[in-house]
Structures are given as structure tokens and as C-alpha cells.
Amino acid sequence: MGEPDRPRGRSLIGESVLRLEDRPLLVGEGRFLGDVSFEDELHLRVVRSDVAHGVLRGVGLEDVLAAEGVVAAWGADEVAHLPAIEFRMTGFDELRPHCQRVLAGERVRYVGDPVAVVIAEDPYLAEDAAELAFVDVDPLEPVLEANSPEAVAPLTLEHEHGDVEAAFAGAHRIVELRATVGRHSGIPLETRGLLARPVDGDGPDGNRVELYGIAKVPHYNCVTIAAMLGLAPGQVVGREGHVGGGFGVRGELYPEDLLVTHAALKLGRPVKWVEDRREHLLAANHSRDQTYHVRAAVDADGIVQAIDADFFHDQGGYVRTHGATVPNLSVALLPGPYLVPSYRVRGHIRLTNKTPAGTYRAPGRFESTFVRERLMDAVAATYGLDPAEIRRRNLIPPESMPFDRGVNTLGTPVVYDSGDYARLLDRLLDHLGYESLREGLAARRGAGERVGLGIGMFVEKSGLGPFDDVRVRRLDGGGVEVVTGAASVGQGMETVIAQICAEVLDVDYVDVTVRHGQTDMIGRGLGAFASRVTVMTGVAVYLAATELAATGEVAEATFNTEHMTYPYGAHAAVVRVDEGTGGVTVERYVVAYDVGRAVNPMLVEGQIIGGVAQGIGGALLELFAYDSDGQPLATSFMDYLMPTVAEQPPVEVLLSEDAPSPLNPLGLKGAGEGGTTACGAAIAAAIDDAIGRPGAVTSLPATPELVRSLLRI
Amino acid sequence: MTEISAADVAVPVVLRVNGDEYRITAQPRRTLADALRDDCGLTGTHLGCEHGVCGACTVLLDGEPVRSCLLFAVQSQGAEIRTVEGLAGDDGTLHPLQEAFWRHHGLQCGFCTPGFLMLSAGVLETRPDIGDDELREALSSNLCRCTGYQTIVEAVRSVRDAGEA
Ligand code: FES
Ligand code: FES
Numbered sequence: 001m002g003e004p005d006r007p008r009g010r011s012l013i014g015e016s017v018l019r020l021e022d023r024p025l026l027v028g029e030g031r032f033l034g035d036v037s038f039e040d041e042l043h044l045r046v047v048r049s050d051v052a053h054g055v056l057r058g059v060g061l062e063d064v065l066a067a068e069g070v071v072a073a074w075g076a077d078e079v080a081h082l083p084a085i086e087f088r089m090t091g092f093d094e095l096r097p098h099c100q101r102v103l104a105g106e107r108v109r110y111v112g113d114p115v116a117v118v119i120a121e122d123p124y125l126a127e128d129a130a131e132l133a134f135v136d137v138d139p140l141e142p143v144l145e146a147n148s149p150e151a152v153a154p155l156t157l158e159h160e161h162g163d164v165e166a167a168f169a170g171a172h173r174i175v176e177l178r179a180t181v182g183r184h185s186g187i188p189l190e191t192r193g194l195l196a197r198p199v200d201g202d203g204p205d206g207n208r209v210e211l212y213g214i215a216k217v218p219h220y221n222c223v224t225i226a227a228m229l230g231l232a233p234g235q236v237v238g239r240e241g242h243v244g245g246g247f248g249v250r251g252e253l254y255p256e257d258l259l260v261t262h263a264a265l266k267l268g269r270p271v272k273w274v275e276d277r278r279e280h281l282l283a284a285n286h287s288r289d290q291t292y293h294v295r296a297a298v299d300a301d302g303i304v305q306a307i308d309a310d311f312f313h314d315q316g317g318y319v320r321t322h323g324a325t326v327p328n329l330s331v332a333l334l335p336g337p338y339l340v341p342s343y344r345v346r347g348h349i350r351l352t353n354k355t356p357a358g359t360y361r362a363p364g365r366f367e368s369t370f371v372r373e374r375l376m377d378a379v380a381a382t383y384g385l386d387p388a389e390i391r392r393r394n395l396i397p398p399e400s401m402p403f404d405r406g407v408n409t410l411g412t413p414v415v416y417d418s419g420d421y422a423r424l425l426d427r428l429l430d431h432l433g434y435e436s437l438r439e440g441l442a443a444r445r446g447a448g449e450r451v452g453l454g455i456g457m458f459v460e461k462s463g464l465g466p467f468d469d470v471r472v473r474r475l476d477g478g479g480v481e482v483v484t485g486a487a488s489v490g491q492g493m494e495t496v497i498a499q500i501c502a503e504v505l506d507v508d509y510v511d512v513t514v515r516h517g518q519t520d521m522i523g524r525g526l527g528a529f530a531s532r533v534t535v536m537t538g539v540a541v542y543l544a545a546t547e548l549a550a551t552g553e554v555a556e557a558t559f560n561t562e563h564m565t566y567p568y569g570a571h572a573a574v575v576r577v578d579e580g581t582g583g584v585t586v587e588r589y590v591v592a593y594d595v596g597r598a599v600n601p602m603l604v605e606g607q608i609i610g611g612v613a614q615g616i617g618g619a620l621l622e623l624f625a626y627d628s629d630g631q632p633l634a635t636s637f638m639d640y641l642m643p644t645v646a647e648q649p650p651v652e653v654l655l656s657e658d659a660p661s662p663l664n665p666l667g668l669k670g671a672g673e674g675g676t677t678a679c680g681a682a683i684a685a686a687i688d689d690a691i692g693r694p695g696a697v698t699s700l701p702a703t704p705e706l707v708r709s710l711l712r713i
Numbered sequence: 714m715t716e717i718s719a720a721d722v723a724v725p726v727v728l729r730v731n732g733d734e735y736r737i738t739a740q741p742r743r744t745l746a747d748a749l750r751d752d753c754g755l756t757g758t759h760l761g762c763e764h765g766v767c768g769a770c771t772v773l774l775d776g777e778p779v780r781s782c783l784l785f786a787v788q789s790q791g792a793e794i795r796t797v798e799g800l801a802g803d804d805g806t807l808h809p810l811q812e813a814f815w816r817h818h819g820l821q822c823g824f825c826t827p828g829f830l831m832l833s834a835g836v837l838e839t840r841p842d843i844g845d846d847e848l849r850e851a852l853s854s855n856l857c858r859c860t861g862y863q864t865i866v867e868a869v870r871s872v873r874d875a876g877e878a
Contacts, residue, residue: 018815018816018818019815021823022814022815022820022823023807025820025823025826026797026801026807026811026814026815026820026823026826026830027757027797027798027800027801027811028755028756028757028797028800028827029757030756030823030824032756032759032824034750034756034759034760035750035756124740124742124743186858187858188822188824188858189759189761189769189824189856189859190761190822190824191761242822242823242824243822244759244761244824245821245858245859276763277761277762277764489822490821490822490824490859491821492821602818603818606818606821606859606860606864609860609861609863609864610821610858610859610861611861612861613858613860613861613862614858636764636766637762637764637766637767637856638766642856642858644854644855644856644862645849645852645865645866646849646850646853648861648862651861675861
């Protein structure tokens with residue numbers, strides 16, 4: 001057999017063509033960070049606190065320095081000139097005192113807090129030597145609950161619009177609940193790493209340092225590292241290679257990135273750091289971990305007139321690059337697809353002695369969707385209405401689009417650009433055969449099985465601006481080169497960008513080469529996050545290719561936008577609960593998702609199905625638990641449980657293109673996160689239904705232990 | 714100071730990988746995965762956990778899928794080792810499993826892919842008629858964080874159905 005067929009000379013947007021990225025990855029020729037090495041490279045190992053909270057008296061490195069193969073070892077004093085790591089997004093002055101320095105100085109604030117580094121000729125020797133460091137800590141009482149009075153309270157985000165007081169005063173019923181989403185995270189299969197290589201340069205910037213293993217936001221990270229190390233912006237060059245999964249976690253600027261670059265410059269040799277899995281689970285951003293108290297003022301028809309929400313966000317030991325991004329998104333997107341004319345919310349950011357937190361796929365939405373949809377289910381139960389019916393009554397109608405939510409997030413007003421939410425709900429229910437499915441499940445319950453159905457709806461956001469640049473050039477021999485400041489985290493962006501370019505230029509997409517993540521090839525770039533690449537880079541390449549078609553050899557274009565696009569979705573889960581063990585099996589999962597226009601439906605479906613797996617993990621399995629001393633209990637894949645194929649149900653995807661975005665010429669919205677968003681909500685509702693107890697599941701993950709305790713009440 | 718133990722003294726090791734012989738020097742504590750990646754230059758075998766759970770490091774040892782992070786290089790002498798680099802033909806023709814993963818979109822970031830390919834190759838070569846449930850069970854040995862597995866299962870099933878592996 002030959003290689004897979006590739007369509008030629010056809011319209012390509014909307015076609016499920018095979019990926020350009022795959023061949024090297026299939027034959028073992030991927031260039032992930034760990035695969036890159038240089039002759040004279042050194043290896044860095046981080047010494048970390050194994051106490052959750054304490055006064056750091058000092059780090060004894062004498063034995064380390066005497067160990068075989070060790071070239072250098074440093075504690076905080078040696079890097080005291082490096083500033084704390086700043087916010088990349090959603091910064092607040094109140095949070096700034098809590099930014100993380102590259103090595104902890106006076107206090108350690110979580111198990112895993114870096115306190116020293118060891119650099120040696122060989123990774124085994126670096127690890128051996130790091131074991132000899134003497135970390136002298138006087139333990140302090142750890143704070144482990146965000147809502148405890150001891151938690152440092154730098155900031156509360158507040159928002160209010162409409163007349164909340166009047167809505168509650170005039171409510172027919174008030175429905176109230178408390179709900180918690182546990183701490184879990186993206187956990188890409190490739191751990192983090194960086195290789196910094198000094199190179200003598202004769203260019204205008206003189207000597208430079210190249211960074212391999214950089215990801216997600218290469219330009220931002222290079223410019224920031226340069227500034228922190230006192231270099232000119234062009235002296236730090238990003239060399240993005242293959243990236244083994246991002247999910248919000250990888251590619252943020254971490255202390256280790258500064259330590260590695262600093263070491264390479266100071267020692268004048270390439271320095272490589274690849275963390276092990278335990279380190280990843282201790283040190284890379286955690287996420288979720290929000291606890292809510294919400295009330296709804298509901299009128300006689302079951303319409304929610306107001307929501308009043310109060311939540312605690314457990315930020316862990318420091319505030320990292322995301323600043324207040326996650327709670328800010330929770331604040332803005334909690335009302336979701338429903339009218340909710342009046343809304344008040346307070347989001348309390350609290351510091352605890354756990355790993356610092358950041359974004360993870362559907363940040364702030366997985367959490368707030370769980371809470372809002374639990375609230376809608378509670379309203380349905382209070383009024384004796386079907387869960388689908390209560391949602392239908394509250395949905396924003398298509399004639400209200402664009403719909404101004406009256407709140408800002410990520411620096412832009414939340415204005416839903418387009419959508420027919422009720423139509424998507426109908427499509428989901430039709431596909432399920434809703435009535436007969438419910439009857440069938442009731443019959444199975446009658447026969448003794450614990451089976452149930454749950455649904456959840458949501459509005460996602462995508463395509464964060466404000467700009468993206470693209471340069472397109474014809475190559476000798478008929479090919480086309482696209483250069484972008486975006487990045488790849490394994491999502492298939494090269495293929496999607498090539499498809500759009502090929503369609504405009506009427507060439508074969510396999511003849512389009514997409515270069516990304518090389519910071520010396522293009523002046524600026526915002527990278528890959530917030531499901532932005534297909535929209536922002538996609539439209540920019542469309543504009544540049546259109547110009548190239550008209551003018552000739554090379555063209556550049558910028559796509560600017562002040563607004564995000566808002567895809568929307570509805571999930572349904574059918575689950576079976578084992579009465580003996582409390583174990584939950586997801587029998588069937590359906591995602592209806594409107595992305596405006598799918599450039600490559602196969603890749604969109606891949607994003608959704610993969611997103612569902614992560615959502616199921618968060619709903620049922622994954623939890624960073626801590627003991628009462630703040631010791632993390634999930635430090636390996638034996639304790640941090642991610643779904644395998646055995647836990648993954650068949651996922652049916654109903655891809656819809658009812659509502660193209662009016663904000664860009666292709667109608668695109670991003671597809672990266674909607675597979676995850678409502679998993680917690682739909683599965684919790686399905687468990688309630690299965691055990692016949694509306695409103696039973698109020699915290700995630702719904703572990704066997706939790707479900708068993710619910711069965712016993 | 715570290716004590717020098719027998720485990721720290723490098724010894725000559727001969728590995729047979731994809732039909733080629735690699736003569737390396739390695740400490741007895743060196744894992745097979747590290748020896749393949751760093752001493753033989755075969756970086757297609759990946760490390761996702763180094764504690765035997767994720768399966769990214771799966772290679773075939775005398776036809777059996779094994780976790781190369783849990784084996785020492787010295788233990789693997791004398792065995793026929795196969796890695797992802799040996800799957801395609803010498804002329805670059807893809808193995809049916811590689812082609813099926815491509816067609817079925819069985820990979821996103823591709824980090825887990827070599828492990829899944831070697832696991833599937835080992836399973837289908839020894840049990841070409843494996844049933845759907847057993848195949849799912851076999852594939853549940855490895856982790857993928859991107860795809861949700863559905864397309865991986867479809868890809869392997871298609872090769873089994875065609876009797877190609
Ligand atoms: S790296 Fe060997 S099983 Fe994970
Ligand atoms: S494709 Fe990324 S881990 Fe499997």
C-alpha cells in the first residue's frame with residue numbers, strides 16, 4: 001500500500017484531509033525536546049522543597065558540589081538578581097507580591113517549590129547529586145483550603161449587572177446550591193523541558209541563546225526571558241519543535257525556563273532540563289479547584305431572573321503567568337447560554353500551600369458550567385420540569401444575537417457573536433431519541449440497573465486577538481511557504497492553515513509548508529492558546545494568500561480583532577453506576593457543538609473526542625489530593641488516574657455549522673475546548689438520574705468512594 | 714560523597730535493535746529506554762512517566778511488548794529488540810499500522826504514537842484474530858492524552874480486519 005490519498009485541486013476548506021504533520025511522528029522521527037541534544041550539553045536538575053510550608057533556613061550544597069560530574073549548583077542567592085515571573089495575562093497589582101521567583105528564598109510554599117539547581121555532565125549524575133542537597137526548612141502550618149480564614153486573600157473579583165436585589169425580592173422560588181470542582185490539570189504525555197544553547201552570533205544582536213522545548217507562546221517567552229536576563233529581545237531565539245500536548249499547561253513561563261537559560265549563558269554550554277513525571281505532577285500548573293455557593297431567583301414560569309454567585313479559587317502557593325485569568329473567565333462565562341437578566345458574582349482568589357494554578361482546557365468554563373448546569377437541574381427538580389425543558393425556556397433566542405453579556409473577560413466585552421442554542425439542543429435531543437431513551441433507561445432502572453441520562457449546555461469562547469501576522473511566499477518549484485507567529489501544540493494547526501492557504505491559491509495543501517514557533521522568522525506572534533489559532537492565524541493566512549493571489553511572490557497580512565468568537569455546545573451522558581463499588585461507567589457520550597465553520601471536520605472531531613476524555617477524567621477520576629500536612633498524594637500515574645481506553649465511552653459528535661461567526665470573513669470559531677466543557681455537568685446529572693437522587697452530586701470528581709457514600713444515604 | 718557501587722561501573726553492552734547491532738558502554742543501572750534513545754540514537758521511543766504506567770516507551774522484546782523504562786539495558790542483551798524506527802520498510806513504505814493511524818487520525822501530538830504502534834504490532838502479530846473486547850483491553854495498557862482513543866482503536870481494528878499486520 002502507498003501513502004494515504006491526498007485530494008488535489010479541490011476546494012479544501014471543509015474537507016477532512018489527512019494531516020501534514022503525521023509522517024515524522026509515525027516513523028519515530030519526531031523532534032520533541034528530549035530528542036534534541038548537542039555534543040557538549042550539560043544537564044540540570046532542580047532541587048525541590050518536600051515541605052508544603054516553611055521558613056527556608058538554607059540549602060547546603062557542599063556535598064552536591066563534591067559529587068561526580070557536577071559543574072555547578074546554586075541556591076536562591078546566586079539568582080537573586082532575577083526578578084519574579086510576571087503575569088502574561090489578566091494581571092492585577094494586588095497579585096504582584098505573590099508572583100514566583102525562580103528559586104524560593106525565605107519561604108517554601110508548596111511541595112515542589114524549587115530551592116536549588118544542580119548542573120552536571122550527565123542526567124543520571126545530576127539526579128544523584130541533587131539527592132545530596134540539604135534543604136533546611138522550619139515547617140509552618142500549611143493552609144490547604146481556599147476558604148479557610150488563614151488563606152492569604154489578595155483579591156476578590158466582583159461584577160454585578162441588572163437588578164439582583166429586586167429579582168430576589170420578587171422571586172417565585174429561590175434555588176440554592178453549593179458545588180466544588182476538584183484540583184486537576186492538563187498532564188500532557190510529554191513532560192516539560194527546555195534546552196538552552198548559547199551561539200556566537202555575528203548579527204546585530206551579537207551572541208544569542210537558542211531555546212528548544214519552547215511552546216505555546218514562543219515570542220512572548222523569548223522576549224520576557226531576554227528582559228529578565230538583561231538581554232536584547234532578539235538575543236533569545238525560540239526554536240519550537242514537536243510538542244507532546246499543551247492543554248494550557250505547557251509553554252507558560254516557569255521558573256525552570258529562566259534557570260536553564262541563565263545556566264547556559266553563565267556556563268557557556270548548552271544546558272538541558274527534562275523533568276520527570278513526579279516533578280511534572282508537583283510543579284507544572286494545576287487547575288480547577290473552585291468552590292461555589294450560588295443562588296438563583298426564579299419566576300413562576302421557571303425563568304431564572306437572577307444568579308448570585310460566590311466562589312473561592314484555590315490559586316496554590318504563588319500567582320503565575322495567568323494572573324487572574326481562570327477566575328476571571330469563571331466570572332464572565334458562568335451565566336452561559338441562558339438569559340439571566342441580572343447577575344452578581346464575587347470570585348475570591350486565595351493562596352494556599354499547594355502547587356500554583358493556571359489554565360487547563362476550558363478554564364473557568366468546566367467549573368462554572370458544572371455549577372450553572374447543576375443549578376438548572378436543581379431548578380428543573382424544584383419546578384417538576386424536564387431538564388431539557390427548563391433549559392429551553394431559559395436559552396437566549398437567536399433573534400437576540402449578537403448578545404451583550406454585560407461583562408468583560410480577557411480585556412474584551414463578552415458579546416456572543418452568533419448562535420441558535422435551542423436548535424442545537426433540539427438536534428441533540430433528536431439524535432438521542434430523547435423520550436424513548438429516557439423510557440428505556442427507566443425500564444432498565446425498573447429491572448434493577450442504576451442507569452441515567454444527563455445533559456449540559458454551555459457557551460465557549462475562542463479566537464482571542466488582538467492580532468495575528470502571517471507572511472506567505474511562493475517558493476521555487478510551485479510550493480508555498482506560510483510563516484506565522486502562532487504555535488503548534490499537536491492540534492494539527494499546520495494542516496488547517498495549509499488548507500485555508502491552498503484553497504485561496506488553488507494549490508495542493510501538501511505543497512504548503514507552515515513555519516511556526518521560530519521567533520527569528522517573524523517579528524511578533526501570540527502563539528497557541530484560548531482556541532485562537534484556527535480563527536486568528538486562519539483568517540490572517542486567508543488575507544495574506546488573497547493578497548498574494550493578486551500581487552505575486554510574497555504577501556503579508558495582519559488580522560486584527562477586538563472580539564472573541566463564541567462557539568456553543570450541548571453534551572449528553574448515559575452512565576451506569578455499580579451499586580457495590582460506586583464505580584461509574586459512561587456508556588455513551590454525545591457532543592453537539594457549533595463551530596461556525598469547520599475547516600477540517602476530522603480534526604474538529606478529534607479535538608472534541610480528546611476533550612471528552614479529559615472531561616471524563618475531571619468528572620470521575622483525576623484529583624490532586626493532599627494530606628493534612630500538605631503532602632501531595634498524587635505524584636505518579638498510579639495515583640493520578642487518567643482515562644485509558646477502558647474508561648472511554650464511544651463518543652458521538654454532532655458537528656454543527658448553524659452559526660458562522662460574523663466577525664471574520666470565513667465564519668470560523670475555535671474548536672479546541674468544547675469537548676471538555678460540560679463533561680462534569682452532564683455526568684453529574686446522569687449519576688443523579690441513575691441513583692434517583694436529583695442534586696446528589698455536588699462535587700467532582702465523582703469517585704467510587706463519593707458515589708458509594710451517596711448510595712448509602 | 715556518593716559511594717561507588719557495582720551499579721555505577723559502566724560495562725560493555727551489546728543490543729540488537731531492528732536487526733542492527735549496537736555496541737555501547739552503559740552502567741548496569743541504565744534503562745533500556747535511555748540506552749535506545751541516548752546511546753543508540755533511536756529517539757522514537759518516548760518516555761512519558763518512567764514508572765511503567767503510560768506505555769509511551771513500549772518496544773518489542775522478542776516479539777513481546779515491554780516497557781523499556783522498566784528494563785535495564787544489560788538485561789536486554791541477547792534479545793531481538795524492535796522499535797518504531799524499524800516498522801516502516803527500508804524504502805520508507807509505511808507499515809500498515811502506521812498508515813492506518815494516519816488515515817484514521819489516530820494521533821494528535823504524536824508523543825504516545827510509537828508506544829501504541831509497537832503495542833499494537835506486538836498484539837496483532839501474536840493474535841491476528843483478537844476480538845474487539847480483548848483488543849480494547851490490550852490497548853488500555855497505554856495512555857494517550859490527546860485523542861480520546863477512539864481513532865486509535867479504529868485504526869488498529871482496521872489493520873486486524875484486513876489481516877495485514
Ligand atoms: S515511560 Fe515507560 S511506561 Fe511510561
Ligand atoms: S497523541 Fe498526544 S498523547 Fe497521544
